[in-house]
Amino acid sequence: MADVGETRIITRRMHERPDDSWTIEASLGSGGYDGLRKALTMTGEQIGQEQVKASGLRGRGGAGFPTATKWSFLPKGVYPRYLVVNADEGEPSTFKDRMLIERDPHQLIEGIVIAAFAIGCNLAFVYVRGEFALGYDRLRQAVDDARAKGFLGTDILGSGFDLDIVLHRGAGAYICGEETGLLESLEGERGMPRIRPPFPAIEGLYAKPTVVNNVETLATLPHIILMGGEEYAKLGVGRSTGTRLFSLSGHVNRPGNYEVELGNTFRDLIFSPQLGGGIRNGGSVKFFIPGGASSQWLTGSDEHLDAPLDMDAVSALGVMLGSGAVMVYDETTSPALVAWRLAKFFAHESCGKCTPCREGTGWLEKVLYRLSHGLGRPEDLDLLLDVGDNISPGLNAPFSQTTICPLGPSAVSAVVSLNKYFRDEVLAGIAAAEVPA
Ligand SMILES: Cc1cc2nc3c(=O)[nH]c(=O)nc-3n(C[C@H](O)[C@H](O)[C@H](O)COP(=O)(O)O)c2cc1C
Numbered sequence: 001m002a003d004v005g006e007t008r009i010i011t012r013r014m015h016e017r018p019d020d021s022w023t024i025e026a027s028l029g030s031g032g033y034d035g036l037r038k039a040l041t042m043t044g045e046q047i048g049q050e051q052v053k054a055s056g057l058r059g060r061g062g063a064g065f066p067t068a069t070k071w072s073f074l075p076k077g078v079y080p081r082y083l084v085v086n087a088d089e090g091e092p093s094t095f096k097d098r099m100l101i102e103r104d105p106h107q108l109i110e111g112i113v114i115a116a117f118a119i120g121c122n123l124a125f126v127y128v129r130g131e132f133a134l135g136y137d138r139l140r141q142a143v144d145d146a147r148a149k150g151f152l153g154t155d156i157l158g159s160g161f162d163l164d165i166v167l168h169r170g171a172g173a174y175i176c177g178e179e180t181g182l183l184e185s186l187e188g189e190r191g192m193p194r195i196r197p198p199f200p201a202i203e204g205l206y207a208k209p210t211v212v213n214n215v216e217t218l219a220t221l222p223h224i225i226l227m228g229g230e231e232y233a234k235l236g237v238g239r240s241t242g243t244r245l246f247s248l249s250g251h252v253n254r255p256g257n258y259e260v261e262l263g264n265t266f267r268d269l270i271f272s273p274q275l276g277g278g279i280r281n282g283g284s285v286k287f288f289i290p291g292g293a294s295s296q297w298l299t300g301s302d303e304h305l306d307a308p309l310d311m312d313a314v315s316a317l318g319v320m321l322g323s324g325a326v327m328v329y330d331e332t333t334s335p336a337l338v339a340w341r342l343a344k345f346f347a348h349e350s351c352g353k354c355t356p357c358r359e360g361t362g363w364l365e366k367v368l369y370r371l372s373h374g375l376g377r378p379e380d381l382d383l384l385l386d387v388g389d390n391i392s393p394g395l396n397a398p399f400s401q402t403t404i405c406p407l408g409p410s411a412v413s414a415v416v417s418l419n420k421y422f423r424d425e426v427l428a429g430i431a432a433a434e435v436p437a
Pocket residue numbers: 058059060061062063064065067070086087088089090091174175176177178179180212213214215217218405406407
């Protein structure tokens with residue numbers, strides 16, 4: 001294993017100026033808004049369909065959809081149109097957007113102005129997770145300071161382009177991170193996902209064309225503009241270009257957010273002394289969840305640890321990089337207990353709009369509870385798979401779904417992984433716990 005370190009692009013300022021990186025002074029003192037100045041000399045088309053497209057940037061919110069392609073879906077000549085920033089970050093163990101907002105809000109604002117200019121939008125909304133108290137305060141201050149310096153408001157830097165930003169605090173519901181649930185919530189409705197089509201690009205916020213992008217996606221834009229799209233695309237591997245911010249947690253020696261060039265491996269991330277630093281007490285990896293709670297799991301096998309951090313390559317293993325959260329578990333961990341805890345989360349967060357998810361997630365949680373608390377029955381694993389199959393027919397990844405949004409199928413990932421890698425362990429646990437007749 002190589003001694004891999006971070007490649008700091010979107011995290012550079014917060015490391016160089018740890019005491020004040022969130023202020024306008026620190027931003028302007030370290031290249032802040034230079035990307036915007038350059039972007040304003042281009043046309044929107046040049047930014048989106050030349051620079052961002054050449055960069056290969058794919059969304060950092062979970063699905064990995066190419067950003068330039070998403071922007072290109074906006075119908076020509078239809079205004080107003082909106083940019084909505086997804087700062088809800090509710091995926092368990094994902095904590096990167098929070099850091100980007102708290103430590104470098106001006107980088108995000110700069111990215112928002114560039115994106116809005118590129119797509120021809122004059123009003124952007126940031127949907128901020130309700131619990132982000134410090135992040136919200138810093139973002140609020142940063143918006144005010146950016147406006148005072150002419151980076152927001154009317155005639156930005158003399159370009160004739162106008163943009164305002166509305167900050168909106170969520171109330172802590174995971175489903176409001178799903179883009180159409182978010183739009184409903186922003187409109188003042190209950191946060192329940194919409195049936196698609198129409199997709200937000202055609203009919204989004206207030207039934208107007210809308211782009212929804214993640215915080216990290218937007219924070220990357222100033223650097224793409226400054227570096228040039230082609231230069232940015234030299235980082236990374238294949239269609240997974242650039243860096244990503246990985247939230248590493250669990251039984252590693254050095255949990256935290258690490259900005260890593262794509263193409264390095266999970267082993268690098270978990271074991272490199274400058275990154276995860278290996279497993280606590282010199283232990284080994286029993287399994288890990290590579291892309292947030294919604295992903296299926298991988299094990300401590302060489303095949304899995306040596307898999308590259310590459311959005312396409314990992315899908316061949318039936319998993320995803322998702323929101324960039326990697327949860328690592330050592331040999332002391334009960335996989336059934338982890339599966340139960342995840343199921344409890346999804347059951348709690350199901351919005352209840354569709355029956356397979358509303359009923360199924362609760363059922364999964366109940367069965368996994370008894371399975372992980374010494375009360376399991378030999379038929380329970382098959383029962384779990386049966387319930388899961390009603391939510392996500394075929395139990396494959398990428399999943400199919402009988403539901404409106406992917407939350408329901410996400411709850412099935414842990415069940416499938418438990419059965420795939422730990423069936424014998426679970427059955428042995430049930431047999432050992434059985435009370436003799
Ligand atoms: C249940 C659920 C929760 C989600 N939560 C978030 C979130 O907190 N933040 C986020 O950026 N994307 C989240 N997403 C993905 C968004 O729907 C959307 O794909 C993303 O914001 C698009 O931005 P991007 O193209 O820049 O990645 C979630 C998706 C689902 C299904």
